[in-house]
Amino acid sequence: MSKRDYTEFNLGPQHPALKEPETFRVVVEGERIVKAEAILGHTHRGIEKVAEQRDYNKALYLAERICGICSFAHNANFARAVEFVADVEVPERAQYLRVLVAELERLHSHMLWLGVLAHEIGFDTFYFLVWNDRELVMDALETLTGNRVNYGMNDIGGVRADLTPDIKGLLMRKLDELGPRLEKIKEIALKNKTVISRTKGVGVISNELARKTCVTGPTARSSGINWDLRRDQPYFAYGDLDFDVKVSTDGDVYSKITLRIEELFESMRIIQQVLEHLPEGRIKTDVRGKLDGSAVSRIEAPRGENFHYVDFRNSKEPYRMKVRAPTYANVVSSVEVLVGHYISDIPVIVAANDPCFSCTDRTLVIDRDTERYQILTAKELRKLSIETTKEEIM
Amino acid sequence: MISDIALFLFQSIVFPGVFFIVTLAFGSNWMYRKIYARLQRRVGPDSAGKYGFMQGFADFLKTASKEEIVPRSANQVIFRVLPIIAPVPIIVGIFFIPMMGLRGMISSPGDIYAIVFILTIVTAIEIVLGWSSGSKYSLIGASRSGMQLVSFGIPLIFSMLYPIIRAGSFNLMDIVLAQDGTNFGFLPRWNVLGLGVIAFVLFLISALAELEKPPFDTPEAETEIAGGWTLEYSGRSYAYILLMEDLKMVFVISIGVVLFLGGPLGPTFGISGWGLALLYFVYFSLKYFMVLIILTIISSGLARLKIRQIVFGSWSFLTPISIVFIILVMVLGGV
Amino acid sequence: MLIIELIKNLFRRPETVKYPYETEGLNFPERLRALHIIDQESCIGCRKCARACPAYVIEMVPLTEDELEARTEKIKKKKVKPVIDLTACIFCGVCEDVCPTDCLNLTNHIVLPSGDKEELEVGD
Numbered sequence: 131m132s133k134r135d136y137t138e139f140n141l142g143p144q145h146p147a148l149k150e151p152e153t154f155r156v157v158v159e160g161e162r163i164v165k166a167e168a169i170l171g172h173t174h175r176g177i178e179k180v181a182e183q184r185d186y187n188k189a190l191y192l193a194e195r196i197c198g199i200c201s202f203a204h205n206a207n208f209a210r211a212v213e214f215v216a217d218v219e220v221p222e223r224a225q226y227l228r229v230l231v232a233e234l235e236r237l238h239s240h241m242l243w244l245g246v247l248a249h250e251i252g253f254d255t256f257y258f259l260v261w262n263d264r265e266l267v268m269d270a271l272e273t274l275t276g277n278r279v280n281y282g283m284n285d286i287g288g289v290r291a292d293l294t295p296d297i298k299g300l301l302m303r304k305l306d307e308l309g310p311r312l313e314k315i316k317e318i319a320l321k322n323k324t325v326i327s328r329t330k331g332v333g334v335i336s337n338e339l340a341r342k343t344c345v346t347g348p349t350a351r352s353s354g355i356n357w358d359l360r361r362d363q364p365y366f367a368y369g370d371l372d373f374d375v376k377v378s379t380d381g382d383v384y385s386k387i388t389l390r391i392e393e394l395f396e397s398m399r400i401i402q403q404v405l406e407h408l409p410e411g412r413i414k415t416d417v418r419g420k421l422d423g424s425a426v427s428r429i430e431a432p433r434g435e436n437f438h439y440v441d442f443r444n445s446k447e448p449y450r451m452k453v454r455a456p457t458y459a460n461v462v463s464s465v466e467v468l469v470g471h472y473i474s475d476i477p478v479i480v481a482a483n484d485p486c487f488s489c490t491d492r493t494l495v496i497d498r499d500t501e502r503y504q505i506l507t508a509k510e511l512r513k514l515s516i517e518t519t520k521e522e523i524m
Numbered sequence: 525m526i527s528d529i530a531l532f533l534f535q536s537i538v539f540p541g542v543f544f545i546v547t548l549a550f551g552s553n554w555m556y557r558k559i560y561a562r563l564q565r566r567v568g569p570d571s572a573g574k575y576g577f578m579q580g581f582a583d584f585l586k587t588a589s590k591e592e593i594v595p596r597s598a599n600q601v602i603f604r605v606l607p608i609i610a611p612v613p614i615i616v617g618i619f620f621i622p623m624m625g626l627r628g629m630i631s632s633p634g635d636i637y638a639i640v641f642i643l644t645i646v647t648a649i650e651i652v653l654g655w656s657s658g659s660k661y662s663l664i665g666a667s668r669s670g671m672q673l674v675s676f677g678i679p680l681i682f683s684m685l686y687p688i689i690r691a692g693s694f695n696l697m698d699i700v701l702a703q704d705g706t707n708f709g710f711l712p713r714w715n716v717l718g719l720g721v722i723a724f725v726l727f728l729i730s731a732l733a734e735l736e737k738p739p740f741d742t743p744e745a746e747t748e749i750a751g752g753w754t755l756e757y758s759g760r761s762y763a764y765i766l767l768m769e770d771l772k773m774v775f776v777i778s779i780g781v782v783l784f785l786g787g788p789l790g791p792t793f794g795i796s797g798w799g800l801a802l803l804y805f806v807y808f809s810l811k812y813f814m815v816l817i818i819l820t821i822i823s824s825g826l827a828r829l830k831i832r833q834i835v836f837g838s839w840s841f842l843t844p845i846s847i848v849f850i851i852l853v854m855v856l857g858g859v
Numbered sequence: 860m861l862i863i864e865l866i867k868n869l870f871r872r873p874e875t876v877k878y879p880y881e882t883e884g885l886n887f888p889e890r891l892r893a894l895h896i897i898d899q900e901s902c903i904g905c906r907k908c909a910r911a912c913p914a915y916v917i918e919m920v921p922l923t924e925d926e927l928e929a930r931t932e933k934i935k936k937k938k939v940k941p942v943i944d945l946t947a948c949i950f951c952g953v954c955e956d957v958c959p960t961d962c963l964n965l966t967n968h969i970v971l972p973s974g975d976k977e978e979l980e981v982g983d
Contacts, residue, residue, distance in 0.1 A: 131870075136874075137660055137663070139660040143970050145750055146744075146747050146750050146751075147747040147750075157746045161664070161831065161832075175570065184913070186912070187911070187953075188911075188912075188913035191913040191914075191951050192913065194947075204697035249747060249826070250747045251736055251747075251827040251828055252739065252741060252745065252746075252747065252827050252828025253738075253826070253828070254564065254824075255563060255564050255824045255861075255865065256827075258564035258565060258566060259564065259565070259864075262565055262874050265874075269886055272886070272888055272891065273886070273888040273890065274889055274890075275890065275948070276888070276890035276892045276952065277802045277891070281952075282892070282950075282951045282952060290952075290956065292892060302876055314864065318860075318864070322826070322827065322861060323826075323827075324739055324827035324828075324829060325827050327827075327829065327833055328575070328827050328828070328829070328830065328831075384981060395865070436877075472830060472831075472832065473664065473748055473749065474742070474745070474748050474828075474830040474831065475830075476748065476749045477748055503833060559869070561873070562868065562869050562873065563865045563868050564868070565868050565871060565873050565874045565875075566873055566874070566875055567873045567875040567877070568873075570877075627906070810902055820867070823864060824865060825861050825862055825865055
C-alpha cells in the first residue's frame with residue numbers, strides 16, 4: 131500500500147457534526163476509514179481544581195456546571211458524596227424528589243440525543259419533531275425546579291424545592307401529553323427505511339469490545355452488558371421503585387435508538403410511581419461545619435455511570451475532588467469502532483454514544499503517537515512522566 | 525424591426541428573461557424553505573419582506589457583501605472565476621423552457637440535447653468548484669457529486685426518453701403539444717397520467733439527486749463533510765453558488781413540468797394574445813409549485829443516504845427499472 | 860405514519876414563539892429564578908448573602924452619607940448594602956434562601972439584556 135492512497139484529515143475541533151469542540155483525526159482510503167483517533171481536551175476548564183478552593187455548598191453549584199445536559203446527575207452525585215462524608219440521613223421525600231428530577235432529566239437527555247442523532251443522519255424533520263416534544267419535559271423541569279438547564283435543585287442533605295399539588299397536577303398533565311407523542315416518535319424512528327439503512331449494523335460495539343473499553347450506560351446495555359446502577363446498587367429511592375432495565379445484544383446504532391426509546395417509557399413509569407407514592411415529610415437535613423474523610427459516589431446519569439470522589443481533611447473545602455464522566459469511557463469504544471466504516475458513519479457512530487465533551491474534558495488528555503500509531507502502556511507512560519518531570523526540575 | 529429587437533431584449537432581460545428567472549429562483553428558495561419549515565412545525569423565513577418572501581434575495585445580497593476569502597491552497601484562477609460564471613449555463617437552459625407560451629425563448633429541434641448537456645455541465649462545474657478549493661472536505665464533496673451524477677444520469681435521461689418517444693420529437697414545443705387534448709373527454713393527455721407515471725417517479729427521484737436535496741444531499745452533507753464542495757467559498761463567490769443552486773431548482777422542476785405535466789397547457793376559455801400568455805404562465809406556475817411541494821415533502825421525510833447506498837440503489841434498482849421501462853415503451857410503440 | 864404527520868403539520872400552527880416580539884405561549888413559572896430585587900429598606904446588611912454566593916458576585920457596598928441619614932429605626936445599625944453584579948450571576952437563588960429578613964428576592968422577570976453594564980447591577 132503506497133502512501134498516496136491515504137488522506138488524513140481532522141474532523142473537528144470545529145465541525146458541524148460535533149456540538150462541542152473535539153477532534154477526531156481520521157485517515158481514509160477513498161471514503162473508508164483505516165485509522166481513527168480522538169484528541170480530547172479542548173474544553174478543559176479546571177473545574178476540579180477550582181472546587182478545591184470553595185466550600186462544599188458552593189462547589190455544589192460548580193459541579194452542576196460540569197455538564198449542561200446531565201447537570202442534575204453531577205450535582206446530585208456531588209451532594210451524595212458529601213452527604214456520605216458528613217454521614218447524614220437524607221429525608222425520604224428528598225430522595226424521591228431527586229429521583230423525580232433525575233428521571234425528568236433522563237427523559238430530556240434521551241430525547242435530545244434522538245434529535246441530535248437524527249440531525250447527524252440528515253433527518254432534520256425528525257430532529258425538530260423530537261425537540262418540539264422535548265419542550266414538554268423542559269417546561270415541567272422549569273416549573274418544578276425554577277430553571278431549564280442548571281436546576282439548582284439539590285442542597286447538601288436534601289433538595290431545595292418541594293413538589294406542591296399545583297406542580298404535581300401540571301407534571302401529570304405534561305406526562306399524559308407526552309405519552310402518545312413518545313409512541314409517535316417510536317413509530318417514526320424505528321420504521322423509517324432511511325433511518326434503518328443508516329443505523330442498522332453501523333458501529334457495532336461487540337460485547338467483548340464493550341467489556342474491554344469499559345463502556346457504561348446505554349452504550350453498554352446495547353452491547354449486552356446487563357448493568358444499571360439504579361437496579362444493581364440502588365441509590366436515592368430507586369430501591370423502592372419498580373422498573374425494568376432494558377438490554378439489547380446487537381450493539382449497533384439502531385439498537386441504541388431502540389434501547390433509549392424503551393428507557394424513555396421506563397422513565398415515564400418511574401415518574402408516574404414517584405408522583406403517586408411521594409412520602410410526606412421534610413425535604414432537607416442540615417449539614418454544617420467542617421468535614422473529615424473521603425467518599426465515592428456513583429450514579430446512573432442519562433449517558434452512563436457518573437463517578438464523584440471527594441476528600442475532606444477537616445475543612446469545608448474539598449482537599450480533592452475527582453469526576454469521571456460517562457463519555458470518557460464511551461468515546462474510546464467509538465474510536466475503536468470507526469475503523470472500517472465510511473466517512474458518512476463518523477457522525478453517527480460518534481453521536482450514538484451521546485458524547486458530552488464538556489463533561490469529559492477536565493483533567494485528562496488522550497495522546498497517541500500519530501505516525502507510529504501505538505498506544506503507550508502504563509509502564510511507558512510512567513517512564514515518560516518521570517523523564518518530563520526530571521527535565522522540568524533541571 | 526426595431527420593435528422586434530426591443531421585444532426580444534425585453535423578453536431576454538426583464539420578462540421572462542434573466543430578471544424574472546432570478547426572481548423565480550429566489551421565490552422557489554423561499555417556498556422550499558417555508559414549506560420545509562412548516563412541515564417541521566417551524567416558522568421558516570419571515571422577516572425579509574412579506575412572509576419573508578425576499579429571504580432568498582436578502583441572503584444573496586448579504587452573502588455578496590461579505591469578505592471573500594481565497595484559501596492559499598486553492599487554484600487561484602478557477603476559484604475566483606468559476607463561481608461567477610456558474611449560474612450562466614442554467615439561465616441559458618431555462619430559456620429553453622416554454623413558460624409563457626408553447627415555445628420557449630430559445631427553441632431548436634434538439635432542445636432535449638441542450639438540456640441534458642446543461643444538466644451534466646452543472647454537475648461538472650460543481651466538481652471543478654470543489655476540486656479547485658483545495659480542501660479535503662471539498663474534494664470529498666466533489667467526488668461524491670461526481671458519483672451521484674454517474675449514478676443518476678442514466679435514470680434521469682431514460683425517464684426523459686418517455687415523453688420524447690411519445691411526442692416523436694426532441695423539441696420541447698412538440699413534446700408540449702403532444703400532451704394537448706383530453707382522454708375520455710376529461711382526463712388531460714399529460715404524460716404523467718398513464719404509463720408515464722413510472723417515468724415521472726423516476727424523474728422526481730433523479731431530480732432530487734440532481735438538486736442535492738435530502739435524502740441526496742450527500743455532496744454537501746453538513747454534518748459529515750461540513751458543506752462539501754461549497755465549503756471554502758465565501759462572500760460574492762458563495763452568493764453566486766447559492767444563486768446557482770436556486771436556479772438549478774427552477775431548471776430541473778421546470779423540465780419535469782414540461783415533460784410530464786403538459787407544461788403551460790390548460791383550459792384556455794377561448795382567450796388569445798397576451799391574456800393567453802398570462803393564462804399559460806399561471807398554469808405553468810401552479811404545476812411548478814405543486815412539483816416543488818411534492819419534492820419538499822419527499823425530502824423532509826427521509827434521512828440522508830450514504831454515497832454507497834446511493835450508488836448501489838441507483839445501479840441495482842433505478843437504472844434497471846428505467847431501462848426495462850423504456851424498452852417496454854419502445855416495444856409497445858409509444859403508447 | 861410520518862407522511863400523514865407531515866401533511867398535518869403543514870396545516871398546523873408552528874410551535875415557534877417569535878420572542879421577543881411575542882410572548883404568547885411562553886411560560887414563566889413562579890419558581891423561575893431571574894432578576895433580583897432587593898428591598899434596601901428592610902435589608903439589615905448582615906452579609907449572609909455575600910458569604911453564601913457561589914459565584915462571588917454580591918458585593919457589600921458602604922452606604923453613602925445620604926443613605927446613612929435616611930436609615931429607619933429597623934435598620935439603624937446598617938452600614939453596608941448588597942449590590943449584585945448580574946453579568947456574572949449564576950441565578951442559583953442561594954442568596955434568597957439565606958436572607959434572614961426576606962428582603963432579597965428572585966423574580967421571574969427574565970428580560971435582562973442591556974447595553975449598559977450599570978443597569979445590570981441590582982441594589983444600587
